[in-house]
Amino acid sequence: MAAAAAPLELDDIQGLVARGYSALKSACFLLLTVEDPTAARPALGRLALLATNGSAESPESALNLAFTSGGLRRLGLDTGELDGFSKEFASGMADPHRSRLLGDVGENAPSRWRWGGPDCPPADVLVLLYARDDGLLGRLEAHVRQDALGDGLTEAARLGTSSLTDREPFGFRDGISQPLVEGLSKVAVGDDAVKAGEFVLGYTNEYGLLTDRPLLPAWYDATGLLPRAPDGGGAADFGRNGSYLVFRQLRQDVAGFHRYLEEVTRRPDGAADPEAREVLAARMVGRWPSGAPLVHAPLRDDPSLGSDNDFGYFATDPHGLSCPLGAHIRRANPRDSLDPQPGSAQSVAIGRRHRILRRGRAYGDDSGDTGLHFLCLGANISRQFEFIQHTWLNNAHFNGLYDGPDPVVASCQNHDATFTVQARPVRTRYRDLPQFVSVRGGAYFFLPGLQALRYLCEGERAGGHR
Known part of the structure; x- marks a missing residue:
């Protein structure tokens, strides 16, 4: 159903969507299990009062809440029976079909995860905590524990993070290529803007439609806490101002990454070649460590281009002679190189339907693991995150290649994985790439709007579904 563009209700949207x-x-993430729904709802209600909205950024701290499908069911909403919850969310990331789709097999299989897997305590609720510094974060976390844990909620896992910088663990500048969202950025206008409905439910998406969202029969909300859906025959709109949150703990083998680069770039006499090592790493990523894109700096790093995100591939580098066809950034966002008309506005428009808002944080835990808590937001998990993961990152045939999944982050690596550097007159192929990134946990969450959060945490309601 078509809907006219409307201003975002930032007071009802959780802050993580807006920024x-x-x-x-400083940040940490608490995964909680609902042991007693009757006791858990008031405890969650106390946390909901602290939830940060999207209207203004707090200079001190922030708290947001999200729920898995199992968590919503334990709190009284059957995500499998109610209309509008996506199938991938209802089945969960650890579902065997989803595991095959995402490449979560072998070492990455959910049975080996530290959290979110079938043998782990249920991760029903995600509490996302952010603060100006570690001291303030500790006080916020202590308050959350005192206010919530023990009242029907137990801790399934605590995930700490490293202090936020602009570098990811492999040493490259991160967070450069974020979509500009209509209604969230003053510069997001015209063809550069992605419709807000791609990330927030209840708003027009790139198809000019409203993405499916959970609507409840009116009698589920007898007290009228939820807005009524204008397109749903008076149904209570539980999904409005909500978003789906994908969370994956990705371990990065930093030592293995640099060891591989050093081995395959040695000079004929066996000596290390630091310059060749840096060049190969940049070609695998598609950017230099400073963030400068190879499309505009093909030969050497240029820190003055560290924030450069204004480029395409079709007109400037269609054959991958500057930025290899299989490089990570070329897969994660193909820009203007998508069929059926590469280089056209239609190609760019197709790409806008597969964008995600990334909200990840790096970590280094007590076991010595280093990596990324990958978080991203979208209104359609299948069309956004899963499509990128399966069709672009893990796909060995991406961009006309034969045996080359993403050389850095692909989670379905095998002994035949190859990275090809296009060149004239002869290309170079790096065979038998190790797996540098592995999955240590994950889940799909729903990040409700604040009215929906209040509804979820209120007491008994008409309809008998509690």
Whole structure:
């Protein structure tokens, strides 16, 4: 059903959708299990009062809440029976079909995860905590524990993070290529803007439609806490101002990454070649460590281009002679190179339907693991995150290649994985790439709007579904 563009209701949208809390350098994530729904709802209600909305960034701290499908069911909403919850969310990331789709097999299989897997305590609720510094974060976390844990909620896992910087663990500048969202950025206008409905439910998406969202029969909300859906025959709109949150803990083998680069770039006499090592790493990523894109700096790093995100591939580098066809950034966002008309506005428009808002944080835990808590937001998990993961990152045939999944982050690596550097007159192929990134946990969450959060945490309601 078509809907006219409407201003975003930022007071009802959780803050994580509107911003990545870049001024809040410290963060941690608490995964909670609902043991007693009757006791858990008031405890969650107390946390909901602290939830940060999207209207203004707090200079001190922020708190947001999200729920898995199992968590919503334990709290009284059957995500499998109610209309509008996506199938991938209802089945969960650890579902065997989803595991095959995402490449979560072998070492990455959910049976080996530290959290979110079938043998782990249920991760029903995700509490996302952010603060200006570690001291303030500790006080916020202590308050959350005192206010919530023990009242029907137990801790399934605590995931700490490293202090926020602009570098990811492999040493490359991160967070450059974020979509500009209509209604969230003053510069997001015209063809550069992605419709807000791609990320927030209840608003027009890139198809000019409203993405499916959970609508409840009116009698589920007898007290009228939820807005009524104008397109749903008076149904209570539980999904409005909500978003789906994908969370994956990705371990990065930093030592293995640099060891591989050093081995395959040695000079004929066996000596290390630091310059060749840096060049190969940049070609695998598609950017230099500073963030400068190879499309505009093909031969050497240029820190003055560290924030450069204004480029395409079709007109400037169609054959991958500057940025290899299989490089990570070329897969994660193909820009203007998508069929059926590469280089056209239609190609760019197709790409806008597969964008995600990234909200990840790096970590280094007590076991010595280093990596990324990958978080992204979208209104359609299948068309956005899963499509990128399966069709672009893990796809060995991406961009006309034969045996080359993403050389850096692909989670379905095998002994035949190859990275090809296009060149004239002869290309170079790097065979038997190791797996540098592995999955240590994950889940799909729903990040409700604040009215929906209040509804979820209120007491008994008409309809008998509690």
